[in-house]
Every structure is written in structure tokens, then in C-alpha cells.
Amino acid sequence: MPEKLSIVGIGGTTSPGSSTEQALQIALRAAAAEGAEVTWFDGAALCALPHYAPGVLDRSEEGRRLVEAVREAHGLVIASPGYHGSISGLVKNAIDYVEETSKDARVYLDGLPVGLIVTAYGWQATGSTLATMRSIVHALRGWPTPLGAAIRAVSGMFRDGQCTDAGASSQLELVGKQVVEFARLRKAAPSILSTGPVEE
Template structure:
């Protein structure tokens, strides 16, 4: 009997803290994908900080960079989460995204055809909107398919604690973005 392959969804993002609102929001979305039948992996704060600045030569890849590229190559979909720092994507998250350049000569170039869910957290709405727009632009340039819903969260109220979100509407949006990634990942 053939086994049905579970879609593999990679969560990429966070800050320097594993308990940041960004990483907690990403973990909630990844759990929703897992609950829907996906295999998931979180490439969060600890590994983001272990990445050297991206260089487009083999000497620039340490083991963490090689691991990230292998996870991207394996992914059937991604959920990318960034804090909105000064109106745009954080340097830590952008550096990780830059490693996708290593797939430029693959059969599937960059994120070609992959569903990509986007999550942005910030302490104010202005940075949420501009950061979400920046992430959409980055995903388009990498040939990915941003989901119709991008989750923008004004986290200034401290709604994330111990891996939970106290706002039911935000919780539902995080689950919905995961379902949208799963829908496209399962039809690939």
C-alpha cells in the first residue's frame, strides 16, 4: 500500500529571542499546519543567529547555512515571519532569506511555485503594513506564491505568552494562513 507523502512546511523567522511574539506566532501557525497533516520544522532564533552574513560563495556556508538550504529544497511550502523593524523586514530574517540564492541552479529555482504564508509582528500598525508589503515583494522576486492572507499583528498589547495568543482573531488568522499554505502544498 502506498503511503501518502505528508507536505513539509518550513517555518522561517523570528528574532534573537525564542519567546518573541514573532516566533510564537510562527509556532502557532506551524502547529496548525501540523494539525492539518504536515510535517513541519521551525528555523527560528537560535539558528537564525548562527547564520553568518550571506555570501554567494561556498566559503560563506557554515553547517547552519547548509541545513537551511537543505530545508528550503525539501519544502512544499513555507511560512515566513518577521518583526517589523523600522518599517521593514529585520536583518536577521532577510539574511536567512538571502540563503535561498543557493537554489538558483536547482531544478526548482528559488521558491518557484511554492505557497508562502507571511506573518509580521510589530509594535504599531505602520511597520506591520510596510513589512508585509516588503515580504510579499521578496517572495514574488523568488518566484513564490504568497497566500491571499498575510497576517499582520500589532503586538504592542503583549498578546503572546508561553506559546499562546490571547487574541482569538489573531489565533484564527494564524491558523488560516497555515491552511492556505497547506491547501496549495497538498495540490503540488
């Protein structure tokens, strides 16, 4: 039996059941429906992470779990609220833990497809935050999927893990599906081989 693809979701806020968390859930459900094995680090998990610094894994079980999940992942889905026009500190701190993979055989997110989701109350924040997240993924050598979901989250739009806006829901599902699709292609025919750490 072929190895199942592992997709890791990272995202949420300090508020349980936030729009960001529910949007990420929709994308991850779509990934699971495509046959992927999904691991999710929600807002509560992100809140448990100490501020990233070298050596932090010695005192953070949650940090070790996050880093190991990323190391084993075939793809990621990252979701952030748009706070003041950019990614939240909570989500950025979680991403900073990827620095622990800088000396791995697969450096950072090298070759991994990464789906991106932004929820915000205004369109301006969705656009600028999505652009920032793409820049971060590029810096970590990941491959942002063609579609990034920029969702203007109005009150009542997300409820019980569902989205009342059919268009937004379709975007979120497509993000999850694209991550699995590209992870499957990458696994079947890796065209770019990691050369290990590169001097920056």
C-alpha cells in the first residue's frame, strides 16, 4: 500500500472557533477527502508555543511536535487572520519554528506545496496579508499553491465548521485539494532534488 500523504495545517487565533480556524478546517477536510492524512495545529496549540528562539525545543513539547510534523509533511496549509494589514504574530511565531529544519536534508519547506488562507474584515487586509504569507513561504523555499484563499469574513459567515458563502467555501476546498494534488505529483516525480543547506 502506498504511503499516505501527510498534510499539516497551521492556523488560528486566540479565540477558539474563530473564522480563521473554521476556514482552515474546511480546507483540511477537502485534503482528507482526497486521501491525505491531516494534522492540525489550531489556535490553542499555537498559543502554547513559546516565542521562538534557538534551543526552545528543549522546553517545549508542543514546539517539538510541530517541528516533527513539518519534517514529515508532504504539504502544508497555513491560515492567518489579517491583523493590521499583515499576518498575526501567533501564526508567524509558529512559522518561525521551521528554522529548526535549517540543517535538515530537506531544508525548511524545500519543495513542499503550501496552501494559504487569510480571513479579515476588510479586503485590503486580505490582499496584503496573503502577499506577505507568499513571501514568507518563498523565503522558506516552499511552493505556494496557485490559489490563495482571501476571505472577507463577515459576521455569521462561519458556523459549526461550515461556510455560508458558497464561493468562499469552494475557494477553501480548492486550496486543500491543490496542496494534495501538488504533493502527489511531487512525490511521484521529484524533479528538483534538495542540495542541503545553502549559504544565504
